[in-house]
Amino acid sequence: MIKEFRKHRMLFLMMVPSVVYFFLLCYLPMAGTVLAFKSYRFDKGIFGSPWAGLDNFEFFFRSGKALLVTSNTVLYNAAFIVSGLVLQLAVAIVIAEMGGKFVRKAVQSTLLFPFFLSWVVVGAIVYNLFNYDYGYLNVLLKAMGLPPQDFYSSPGWWKYILLFFNNWKYVGYNSLVYLAAIIGIDRSLYEAAAIDGANVFQRIRRITLPLIVPTTVIMVLLSVGNIFRGNFDLFYQLVGTNGLLYDATDVIDTFVFRSLLGSQDIGMSAATGLYQSVVCFVIILVTNAVVRKVQPDYSLF
Amino acid sequence: MAAKKTGLTLLLLVWLAALLAGCAGSKGTTEGEAPQAAPTGSKAEAAASGEAAKPDTSKPVTLKMVLISDGAPDAKLVYDEINKKLQQDINATVDVEFIPFADWQKTYSLKFAAGEDFDLIVTATWGQFADYARKGAFMELTPEMMKTYAPLTLESSGQEVLDAGTVDGKLYALPMNYREISVYGYVVRGDLMDKYGISSIDSLDDFEGYLKAVSENDKDLVPWEATSYDNWIIPHMQLQDLRERYEMGTVGVSVDLATNQIVDATQSDPAALELYKRMQSWNQKGYISKNSLVNKVSSKDSFVNGKSSAFLTNLLDANAAYQTVKTAHPEWDVRFYPINTSNKVVANSYMANGMAINAKSKNAERALMLLDLFKNDAWYNQTTTYGIQGKHWDVSADNKLILLADSPNYPPDGTCPWGWRDERYYLTSQDGLPNFDDVMKSQRDRVYGTPLNDFQPDLEKIKTQQAALSDVASQYQSPLTLGFVKDVDKAYEELLVKRKQAGFDTLLQELQAQIDKYVAG
Known part of the structure; x- marks a missing residue:
């Protein structure tokens, strides 16, 4: 693994921007999906808001x-x-x-x-x-x-x-x-x-x-x-x-x-x-x- | 690819919101307590000396204010002038950010969700004020805060006004000190009326006669474009206002003024089906443009540019159209006829416009002081509303507004000063509609006070039904109200079925329960 890294260090370096990009923009925001199960309040934020169960999905299917x-x-x-x-x-x-x-x-x-x-x-x-x-x-x-x-x-x-x-x-x-x-x-x-x-x-x-x-x-x-x-x-x-x-x-x-x-x-x-x-x-x-x-x-x- | 990118951006925003909310949340509580703590501390002194404590303004601050408007070329100039004076008065300057009208709802909610740092924001019943207040977007304005930082407002705004900014017993916004009445009516061309011998437009039949005459004789004019705003006014007037019913806020449900019971006019009033049939005949005869469901140019713009012969709007907007047309086409002789000429009139809630303080504001005291000045000082109030006196506007001997050459660079009321509008300083225009004052007086004489004026329904329990119904209205109701359906009876039945499916009955029951509770309490 380390040997591999040494051998291709330029290649790995070139990969860094896209890894950072995907981590910041694709992986971290996934935590936000929890919102789908929350009743959102501005003062409490995403993680502090009360749970809403499956209520948020209801309108989509009820219609x-x-x-x-x-x-x-x-x-x-x-x-x-x-x-x-x-x-x-x-x-x-x-x-x-x-x-x-x-x-x-x-x-x-x-x-x-x-x-x-x-x-x-x-x-x-x-x-x-x-x-x-x-x-x-x-x-x-x-x-x-x-x-x-x-x-x-x-x-x-x-x-x-x-x-x-x-x-x-x-x-x-x-x-x-x-x-x-x-x-x-x-x-x-x-x-x-x-x-x-x-x-x-x-x-x-x-x-x-x-x-x-x-x-x-x-x-x-x-x-x-x-x-x-x-x-x-x-x-x-x-x-x-x-x-x-x-x-x-x-x-x-x-x-x-x-x-x-x-x-x-x-x-x-x-x-x-x-x-x-x-x-x-x-x-x-x-x-x-x-x-x-x-x-x-x-x-x- | 593009869709994916937008998705990513949204996710990033949500993530940022989470982070920021986390940080700001902890800060917000400590800062949020400060203004409450300060007055209690100084209360003893105040009581001892017998007057309100003097707020501490030794530290200069910059306040950020969010308004909904497309801005104006001279906005910076005007606010620079205001800041000079603000600095002397309360040692603060204000930095205004305008949210453009297009898609403002999205930007508005992101301001809070992203935990952005700002102090003041416009809010209103049309902007889901109560909903935002209940979700913790605004700072509660305690009686102590009001006494210390907004004493002039306490004096000038009656209890009735402050009640309108109150949700579940807590004051979250300062409503404007102005009784607004939305007077809807027909805007038509006097030259065409004279040509076809129509003396006045007092009913839907008269309007139909006018459209008929135009469609038969002026082939190059579209009789009526009927885009988004207009097509809401006709059913709203025919089924609610002319039948002594009051349509509450944005939920699309109306209440009988005498009994405070919800009336489902669409289903129970035979007038609804009759109206839809009439609209269909208008549509088939070409009185209504075939493009009205998709046209992106508003009826008003089409009328002002001489492409169509009529539109429906409120009195203020009609007045603006009148002034625009007057210079270019005085021969059109634009006229405005109010629809409701003899029935009760329900004025808008004072919360039809208001200002609130962000729950996470770090300078809530100073922000409140600024509002107190904007609301109660003639200079601040009129400068923010009309621009610099002598440059953009002036006042005539009979206290009417005169627009000067520079006015288009800062149009009156154009930069969203609505939140602090005040009866004492609001001027009517000198060269407006000839019948403006008469119409207004006739409406004011008929104002009916309903306890539901300030009722703010709690939509949390019915948000599912509300979302489903908003889709039903868009798909089934609006084609019906503009007569775009082939078989009215069938489309009407379908609308009722779809509404039921979307949970209309649950929505009605819940709202009625809330109304009963509100009226009893």
């Missing part, structure tokens, strides 16, 4: 919406993961195969741009596209002599709208990871394939895809670990306080936000946070176990 919002959260995230994976891989491969440097940079920058927009701005864009009175789409429909669509009262549309904007925002950024993996592949493999007469699709199918599977598996595992956490900004900024759409668009995070905005009860929000964490933890254990069974080299731990 009768626990099942709906949980399944919405999981389904939306699953759709985001699957569609994101396909699109990001496709974008990364296409960019890697592209010839001209200028075109490649232009495409990459264009795709990356939405990532830097805040969800608030995206929310405004969506509103200006879809609103009934002067939304861009409805103006277009009216100009073509078609009846305007009331998107904000039709829950059916929102699955696709949300899916589209989530991918639109993240595809450029997340494809960078795959692009890096593809660029890391030994060029001589491609040259050999070219000499053997393989066309571009065959090269992608036989070389690129198999060699980036480990990266892909890790990326998927990481996102599956968060499948019970809704992207609050996405859902809140795009849907807002529009009750008509809730059944189709409500995720755990927006539901909790709305329920507790009036009462500001720290204990109750801690309780739902804990619920999400525990379920996420179980999910990631299970997925990892499955991956390990299939291909031990690709699992996270």
